[in-house]
Amino acid sequence: MTTLKQTTLHDAHVAAGARMVDFAGWSMPVHYGSQLEEHHGVRREAGMFDVSHMTVVDVTGPGAWDYLRYLLANDVDKLKENGRALYSCMLNDQGGVLDDLITYRRDQGYRVVVNAATRDKDLAWMQQVARDMPGAPQVSVQERDDLDMIAVQGPQARALCLPLLPEALRADVEALSPFRATEWQDWFVARTGYTGEDGFEVVLPKDQTRALWDALAAAGVHPTGLGARDTLRLEAGMNLYGTDMDEQVTPLESGLDWTVALKPADRDFMGRAALEKQQAEGATRRLVGLVLQGRGVLRGHMPVSAGEAGQGETTSGSFSPTLGVAIALARIPAGAGEQVQVEIRGKQVPARVVKPPFVRNGQALVEIH
Amino acid sequence: MSHVPAELKYAKSHEWVRQESDGTLTVGISDHAQELLGDLVFVETPEEGATLDAGTACAVVESVKAASDVYAPVSGEVVAVNEQLGDSPELVNSDAYGEGWIFRVKPGDASELDALMDADAYNQHLEAEG
Structure with a gap:
C-alpha cells in the first residue's frame, strides 16, 4: 500500500471530524459530518474547500503565448488583459480530452490550474508539447508545489473572505469581476470556482494556509468536503474530468463546444484537425442534463434509452440537494428528443433532457416536473 | 461508537430485526449502517404482500454518495412498509x-430468527469489520 499524500490542512480536517478518503493518491476530506448540510451551507451561506491537491503550473518565457495557443483548444488570445481567466480543454492529437483547466494571464506569463488526478500525465504532456511543437518556442513549464489553494464559495463567500486577505490585496480583490484574478507576492486570488456560486479561489504560500483556513472557520465559513463539492458541481452543470469526459471523447461530445475556438482558422492547436472533421461530419453523441421524473436516484453508468435515436448512458448522477430530485449528466445520441428512459436496477424510469446548469447562484434553472 | 440496542437481532449485512407482540418482525438497518451511508435521500421499500427469501436483496437505501441493498434477514411475507420514508428517508x-x-x-420459519446475531455478537462483528 502506498502512503497517501497529505495537504497542509490534513490535521485541521481530522480535528474538524472529517472522514478522510483516498482521492487520486491524496488523503482528502469527503465530509465533516453531513454532506447534505455542507452542500446547503455553500448554496445558502459560504463554504470552503481545501483544493491544495490541485496542480498549479506557471507557464512563462517569450514563447508562452504561442505555446498555449497550440496546447489548448480554447484560445489564450482571448485574454486581452492581465488577470483574465479562460476555461479550456487540453486535447490529444485525436481530439480526446486529456484534462480541463483554467488559464490565467499574469504580468509574468500564464498560470494554469489542472486536476490532481491527472497531474503526472498533464505535466509530462505539457513538457512534451513544449519540446516537440512547431517553431520550438522558448517556454518554461514549472509546477508550483510550494503553493496551496483554498476555494471559498457561496453567497456570503466574498464578504466573509475579503477582510481576511492581506491588506495589500483587498481593494483589488473587492473590485474583481467574475473570472478575473489579482495577486500580491505569492498570494493569487481569482473570482472563480466549481460550485455555481460566487466566491474566490485563493492560491497562497503554504506557511499561510492554516491561518487563513482557521480565520475563515472563525468567520463562519463551513468546511466542505469533496462529497458536497461533487453534488455542487453537478448541479452547476460542470463536468468532472475522468467521470464525464476522458481521452475517449472530444469537447464536442462533452457539452464544451463553447470552449473550442476554431476561429481564427489559422491557429493550429493539438486536436484541431480531429475536431474539424468531427464538426463537419456532425458529432453522433452529446452530453446533456437529465432530470428524473420517476422515483429513484441517478448514478453514473446507468443505461439511457432515447427510443429510435439509440442508447446512451449517464456519466455522473446524484440526488440534487437543492432541487430535491435526482439529476445526471448523460452522453446520449445526438438525435435524442426531450424524453428518455433511464434503467435503474432493471426498471425503466422516465427522465427529461435539459440543458445544464441545473442550479446557478442558489436558483433552480430547470423545471423539476 | 454506534448504538446497538440489546433487545434486537442483527444480520451480518447490518439489518436489525425486532419481534413484535403479534408475531411479526420489524426490519431496518443498524445505526452503524446509516452512519456509513451518510445522509439518506431515497429508500425503496419492498411491495406489501411480497414474499421474501432470507438473504436476498429486497429493499434499497440510497445516500447522496451511494446505493446499498437491504437483504431480507428472514423469509416471509411483507405485511407493512414504512410509507413515511417516501418523503422522509432521513x-x-x-x-x-x-x-x-x-x-x-x-415470518415463515421461526428458526431463521434464532440464527441471527444478538447485540453482543453484532458488536463483535462490527469490531471485526474494523
Whole structure:
C-alpha cells in the first residue's frame, strides 16, 4: 500500500471530524459530518474547500503565448488583459480530452490550474508539447508545489473572505469581476470556482494556509468536503474530468463546444484537425442534463434509452440537494428528443433532457416536473 | 461508537430485526449502517404482500454518495412498509431503530430468527469489520 499524500490542512480536517478518503493518491476530506448540510451551507451561506491537491503550473518565457495557443483548444488570445481567466480543454492529437483547466494571464506569463488526478500525465504532456511543437518556442513549464489553494464559495463567500486577505490585496480583490484574478507576492486570488456560486479561489504560500483556513472557520465559513463539492458541481452543470469526459471523447461530445475556438482558422492547436472533421461530419453523441421524473436516484453508468435515436448512458448522477430530485449528466445520441428512459436496477424510469446548469447562484434553472 | 440496542437481532449485512407482540418482525438497518451511508435521500421499500427469501436483496437505501441493498434477514411475507420514508428517508439517519424502520414481515420459519446475531455478537462483528 502506498502512503497517501497529505495537504497542509490534513490535521485541521481530522480535528474538524472529517472522514478522510483516498482521492487520486491524496488523503482528502469527503465530509465533516453531513454532506447534505455542507452542500446547503455553500448554496445558502459560504463554504470552503481545501483544493491544495490541485496542480498549479506557471507557464512563462517569450514563447508562452504561442505555446498555449497550440496546447489548448480554447484560445489564450482571448485574454486581452492581465488577470483574465479562460476555461479550456487540453486535447490529444485525436481530439480526446486529456484534462480541463483554467488559464490565467499574469504580468509574468500564464498560470494554469489542472486536476490532481491527472497531474503526472498533464505535466509530462505539457513538457512534451513544449519540446516537440512547431517553431520550438522558448517556454518554461514549472509546477508550483510550494503553493496551496483554498476555494471559498457561496453567497456570503466574498464578504466573509475579503477582510481576511492581506491588506495589500483587498481593494483589488473587492473590485474583481467574475473570472478575473489579482495577486500580491505569492498570494493569487481569482473570482472563480466549481460550485455555481460566487466566491474566490485563493492560491497562497503554504506557511499561510492554516491561518487563513482557521480565520475563515472563525468567520463562519463551513468546511466542505469533496462529497458536497461533487453534488455542487453537478448541479452547476460542470463536468468532472475522468467521470464525464476522458481521452475517449472530444469537447464536442462533452457539452464544451463553447470552449473550442476554431476561429481564427489559422491557429493550429493539438486536436484541431480531429475536431474539424468531427464538426463537419456532425458529432453522433452529446452530453446533456437529465432530470428524473420517476422515483429513484441517478448514478453514473446507468443505461439511457432515447427510443429510435439509440442508447446512451449517464456519466455522473446524484440526488440534487437543492432541487430535491435526482439529476445526471448523460452522453446520449445526438438525435435524442426531450424524453428518455433511464434503467435503474432493471426498471425503466422516465427522465427529461435539459440543458445544464441545473442550479446557478442558489436558483433552480430547470423545471423539476 | 454506534448504538446497538440489546433487545434486537442483527444480520451480518447490518439489518436489525425486532419481534413484535403479534408475531411479526420489524426490519431496518443498524445505526452503524446509516452512519456509513451518510445522509439518506431515497429508500425503496419492498411491495406489501411480497414474499421474501432470507438473504436476498429486497429493499434499497440510497445516500447522496451511494446505493446499498437491504437483504431480507428472514423469509416471509411483507405485511407493512414504512410509507413515511417516501418523503422522509432521513428518518433512517435520525432514528434508525424507531421511525426509520423499513418493513414488517410475517415470518415463515421461526428458526431463521434464532440464527441471527444478538447485540453482543453484532458488536463483535462490527469490531471485526474494523
